[in-house]
Amino acid sequence: MANDETKIRAANVDAGIDQxxxxxxxxAPGQSFLSVTEKIVRIVLTPRTPAGWFALxxxxxxxxxVLMAALAWLFIKGTGxxxxxxxxxxxxxxxxxxxxxxxxxxxTLISAILLLFRQRWRNSISRFAEAMTIFAVVxxxxxxxxxxxRPWLAYWLFPLPFTMQVWPQLRSPLMWDVFAxxxxxxxxxxxxxxxxxxxxxTMRDHAQSKFAQYFYGLLALGWRGSTRHWVRYESAxxxxxxxxxxxxxxxxxxxxxxxxxxxxxxxxxxxxxxxFVAGAIYSGMAMVLTxxxxxxxxxxxxxxxxxxxxxxxxxVMLAAGLIVAYGYVMEAFMSWYSASHWEAFAYWNRxxxxxxxxxxxxxxxxxxxxxxxxWWRKLRANxxxxxxxxxxxxxxxxxxxxxxxxxSLHRDFLPSxxxxxxxxxxxxxxxxxxxxxxxxxxxxxxxxxxMVPIHEMRAMLPAAKVKAEEAGD
Amino acid sequence: MPAREKIxxxxxxxxxPEELVRAARQARSDGWRRMDCYTPYPVxxxxxxxxxxxxxxxxITLIGGILGGSSIFALCWWISxxxxxxxxxxxxxxxxxxxxxxxxxxxxxxxxxxxxxxMLALNKLPEFYHPxxxxxxxxxxxxxxKFFLCLEARDPKFEREEAKNYLERFHxxxxxxxxx
Numbered sequence: 001m002a003n004d005e006t007k008i009r010a011a012n013v014d015a016g017i018d019q020x021x022x023x024x025x026x027x028a029p030g031q032s033f034l035s036v037t038e039k040i041v042r043i044v045l046t047p048r049t050p051a052g053w054f055a056l057x058x059x060x061x062x063x064x065x066v067l068m069a070a071l072a073w074l075f076i077k078g079t080g081x082x083x084x085x086x087x088x089x090x091x092x093x094x095x096x097x098x099x100x101x102x103x104x105x106x107x108t109l110i111s112a113i114l115l116l117f118r119q120r121w122r123n124s125i126s127r128f129a130e131a132m133t134i135f136a137v138v139x140x141x142x143x144x145x146x147x148x149x150r151p152w153l154a155y156w157l158f159p160l161p162f163t164m165q166v167w168p169q170l171r172s173p174l175m176w177d178v179f180a181x182x183x184x185x186x187x188x189x190x191x192x193x194x195x196x197x198x199x200x201x202t203m204r205d206h207a208q209s210k211f212a213q214y215f216y217g218l219l220a221l222g223w224r225g226s227t228r229h230w231v232r233y234e235s236a237x238x239x240x241x242x243x244x245x246x247x248x249x250x251x252x253x254x255x256x257x258x259x260x261x262x263x264x265x266x267x268x269x270x271x272x273x274x275x276f277v278a279g280a281i282y283s284g285m286a287m288v289l290t291x292x293x294x295x296x297x298x299x300x301x302x303x304x305x306x307x308x309x310x311x312x313x314x315x316v317m318l319a320a321g322l323i324v325a326y327g328y329v330m331e332a333f334m335s336w337y338s339a340s341h342w343e344a345f346a347y348w349n350r351x352x353x354x355x356x357x358x359x360x361x362x363x364x365x366x367x368x369x370x371x372x373x374x375w376w377r378k379l380r381a382n383x384x385x386x387x388x389x390x391x392x393x394x395x396x397x398x399x400x401x402x403x404x405x406x407x408s409l410h411r412d413f414l415p416s417x418x419x420x421x422x423x424x425x426x427x428x429x430x431x432x433x434x435x436x437x438x439x440x441x442x443x444x445x446x447x448x449x450x451m452v453p454i455h456e457m458r459a460m461l462p463a464a465k466v467k468a469e470e471a472g473d
Numbered sequence: 474m475p476a477r478e479k480i481x482x483x484x485x486x487x488x489x490p491e492e493l494v495r496a497a498r499q500a501r502s503d504g505w506r507r508m509d510c511y512t513p514y515p516v517x518x519x520x521x522x523x524x525x526x527x528x529x530x531x532x533i534t535l536i537g538g539i540l541g542g543s544s545i546f547a548l549c550w551w552i553s554x555x556x557x558x559x560x561x562x563x564x565x566x567x568x569x570x571x572x573x574x575x576x577x578x579x580x581x582x583x584x585x586x587x588x589x590x591x592m593l594a595l596n597k598l599p600e601f602y603h604p605x606x607x608x609x610x611x612x613x614x615x616x617x618x619k620f621f622l623c624l625e626a627r628d629p630k631f632e633r634e635e636a637k638n639y640l641e642r643f644h645x646x647x648x649x650x651x652x653x
Contacts, residue, residue, distance in 0.1 A: 033513060033617065033618030034617060037513075159549075165557070167556055168552070169559065169561075170552060170553055170571060170572060171553070171561060171564070171571040175575070179578040179579065180574070180578050182578075182582075183578040186582055186585070186586065187582065187586075190589045194589050198513075198514075198616065201616045202617060204616075205612050205615075205616045206617070221593065221601075222598055222599050222603060224511060224603055224611075224615060225512055225513060226509050227509060227511070227515075227516065227519045227523060228509060228520075228523075228525045228596070229596040230512065231526075232528055232530050232596055233515065233596070235528050235531060235592070236530050236534075236588045236589060236591070239530065239584070239585075240585055240588050240589065243585045243588070246581065247578075247581045250577060250581075254574060254578075257574075455513060455515075458514040458618075463490075464490065464514060465490075466518040466519075467491055
């Protein structure tokens, strides 16, 4: 027992915590421009790649091969190898799509919304949260395309003039989805890259090998830190943040329209847009924690990703989780208050129908465990606990989408058209394959690009502020 | 004057942003105009000191957003009313509220792309060669931990020896001539 307590205390010892006062700080004291730069640059520009990286990379690479095999078989045989059929025409593919795109939302939240709110603690986690967004969008974007049946005609989704005079139906939420997700992918990529340009210049100037100098030199576009450039750069960053904020709120709103605009009981609900957005932020923050806690440990980033970050993310998750809980309660309330027989049955079926177990998994994972635990600061500062909790929330959020998609579809208005749903091995392999793809891309990012925004870290140091009297004011 | 054309300018290196800002302010009030500061992170005071206010990124973003949003709205209307009219449950062909969503998304897309690419274009990037990269201390420090003030040779006040003595007054780490 005493041993356990010391362990908890040892886990709480953090460079960002002042031992005397117990207060948190965003960046550990005693850092200089050079030390911050070298710490982050050396993670990438080292001749030695950690063995653990190779181990994970080979596992993830193997998973990507599995994904390729699953997709190849899908393209040969068609979507019949999945469990999608009437009445459950939307199966795991759409569950995974919504899950992945939701995960992406936290990256934009951290990089854009928290930037507008001047939450400076976001700086050190913003870069890899944005990377997470992009890779999650890559995984998400895959699903609607491979679900098409004829994925080689995916370009028909766009209003292009060479699709034999057939134009897309722009009144359909599924088309809105195309616009929302495509915009989200492009803007996230642009925001990520623009934010990285000054750091790529730092990499270029620190690289020793010719190849690395060319590689980072090309990516850095010749950035040289001119003040005139910085003025425009700052203004572009702020504008991109301002544009990404309504965008991130709109993307999951539009995705919720896919469901809410239809007349199916369990889908036809006005609470869906805010409840989807909150759920997206909830799961995305959990994924940031899933990535940040091991990264911080393996790359010794304790000085940049302090306990305060973990604590703050815990608070954001608590807030988002409470909104999600409100969504669940409202769904239950409306199924009674609407006095609609179909709504009431859909809700009863969700709780006690043949797939009712999935609802209880989601309640336990999304509400019972996190929304009781996250109130305690001690638990929020406990890294091992937060890591496990982030996995629990991600499982819970996957089941939330499963419940919405599958349990609503499998029993609609007419009992004669009822069916059941049991995912096939190809459904699961494709899902696991995208997780591997996500890890694979993320490992490449961690190895090749600066994962903490170096120039923003420099600007946060005490020495960065121009003291008025010394500057001759 | 051929001698003047050989060098790009004189580059003074400082350790702190305060020294840089003080030097830049003084230089501007002494009539220098063709100069620039180089810092490893954005220093607002340096921008004020050299009078770098011109910034057309917001305007470009606004134009991009308006063009993007209005053009996709027009495209939606044209597709639904002219090119491929489909009667869905008796709703009017010009069901414009449905077109707001694509128009909204495209507004953000075009505005964001204009902001990012506009910023790069106004900064004349990519520009892989620049005379300043010839200075070894610039390559080592400008993107890491040093602060630079460059008086450029195209300034009418520029006279090599005089400018060098002028910069020395601010006690920089070094003053180097940057070759073209």
